[in-house]
Amino acid sequence: MKRFDYFLPQSLEEALELKKKIPNSRFIAGGTDLMVQIRGGELKPSALISLRSIPDLSSIEINGSIRIGAMTTVTDLIYNPDLEHQAKLLVDAARRVGSPQIRNVATVGGNLCNCSPCADLALSLLVLEAKARIQSLSGTQDVPLQKFFESPGKSCLSPDQILTDIFIEPVSSNTKSVFLKKGRVKMDLAVASVALLLEMEGEICRKARVAAGSVAPVPLRLQKVEVLLEGQALSPELADLAQRMASESVAPISDIRGTEEYRRQIVGVYVKRGLAQILGWGLV
Amino acid sequence: MKKEILFSLNGIEVSVFVLGHERLIDVLRKHLSLTGTKEGCGQGECGACTVIVDGRAVNSCLYPALEISGKSVLTIEGLQGPEHRLSVLQQAFVDCGAIQCGYCTPGMILSVKALLDSNPKPTEEEIREALQGNLCRCTGYVQIITAVKQAARHLLELS
Known part of the structure; x- marks a missing residue:
């Protein structure tokens, strides 16, 4: 493997200064994807700048809104005693990321910055309408997560920026959610996946948020499906319509894990199944 | 450098x-x-x-x-026990025939060790989940799951 230098800055400023100083350097979070890409020769950085030693980047704070440091591991999401109640969807998705060994090291920020269309955490965070806090030497800005993903492997971050935190608002008590993922075995990357969140008032859906993974160049909000459901009494007929609309509003590719047609089919079925699970209609 | x-x-x-x-x-x-x-x-x-x-x-x-x-x-x-004896976990893998070529075994055992340290009485589902990230091309996993259950039992008896 090509040699590279490795730095462990102790502060964000130090990390950003190093990045500016060393041409062709990369930030590394958990490294579970980056290390594979480097070994495979897809990436040839001159140096890695680790974000693991920077204090505060790996903590979760729940104080009205929820702040999740970008270096929080997937396992820490799962075992946080409060997150299960405040953002169940995120914890459900976290449980479906990779293997225990991967979850113990992989981070929230890494999962997002990797910008994979199949990122499990990205889907649930899109549906929870998360904001990403981005820092550079010139200041801080918050970006809605929906604007964070640009194309496969490419986020809106410029080389001199670091994703430091994710912010989400706690969901209201009449909100229910579900995360569904299709893989051949449990630790697989998603062939297709769906995150669904509904805020209900009796039979009427007040708010619907739907996102799908592995079916477009980026993790995708299905806003047409959301509009279809909002303000309506949810019925099996409407769920059939949502299923068709979901299948039609994605743009999957065929690859080693599944065909375009199969992915469309799965996304549609999962939207309908998610609605059925949330509304207690039994198995679809 | x-x-x-x-x-x-x-x-x-x-x-x-x-x-x-x-x-x-x-x-x-x-x-x-x-x-x-x-x-x-x-x-x-x-x-x-x-x-x-x-x-x-x-x-x-x-x-x-x-x-x-x-x-x-x-x-x-x-992991080895006193006087270079195998640990309870290793011995359970041997006793249950959970090893064939042996290449996956150290990794399997460490995954199981992490599981049993945090959860001494795992269900079969929890054992399977803890081993999601460990492939074995020989045993078909059945003996491995049996070994983990046996090890968990023996460790509880000892504690």
Whole structure:
């Protein structure tokens, strides 16, 4: 493997200064994807700048809104005693990321910055309408997560920026959610996946948020499906319509894990199944 | 340029000089000649390289060596019981025929060790989940699951 230098800055400023100083350097979070890409020769950085030693980047704070440091591991999401109640969807998705060994090291920020269309955490965070806090030497800005993903492997971050935190608002008590993922075995990357969140008032859906993974160049909000459901009494007929609309509003590719047609089919079925699970209609 | 890392390895403080691109598995196998930890895929898929870092199972093939400074690492070599006898967990794998070629075994055992340390009475579902990241091409997993149940039982009897 090509040699590279490795730095462990102790502060964000130090990390950003190093990045500016060393041409062709990369930030590394958990490294579970980056290390594979480097070994495979897809990436040839001159140096890695680790974000693991920077204090505060790996903590979760729940104080009205929820702040999740970008270096929080997937396992820490799962075992946080409060997150299960405040953002169940995120914890459900976290449980479906990779293997225990991967979850113990992989981070929230890494999962997002990797910008994979199949990122499990990205889907649930899109549906929870998360904001990403981005820092550079010139200041801080918050970006809605929906604007964070640009194309496969490419986020809106410029080389001199670091994703430091994710912010989400706690969901209201009449909100229910579900995360569904299709893989051949449990630790697989998603062939297709769906995150669904509904805020209900009796039979009427007040708010619907739907996102799908592995079916477009980026993790995708299905806003047409959301509009279809909002303000309506949810019925099996409407769920059939949502299923068709979901299948039609994605743009999957065929690859080693599944065909375009199969992915469309799965996304549609999962939207309908998610609605059925949330509304207690039994198995679809 | 080589940098020094200091960490606890199987309960003993060690110091190693490593290069930036080296990984934990390189430190174990190349620098310290601890060849119990195996490298399978080198991509975090097979789990043959699993070791425990600060109580959690990780793939040592994906773990940058320089990140290990100040941490506590447990490998298969650190598991043996008194007078070089096998640990309860290792003995259960032997007794249940949970080993054929043996290449996946150190990783399997470390994943199970991490599980049983945090959850001494796992259900079969929890055992299967803890072993999601460990592939075995010989045994078909049935004997491995049996071995974990037996080990959990014996460890509870001993405690």
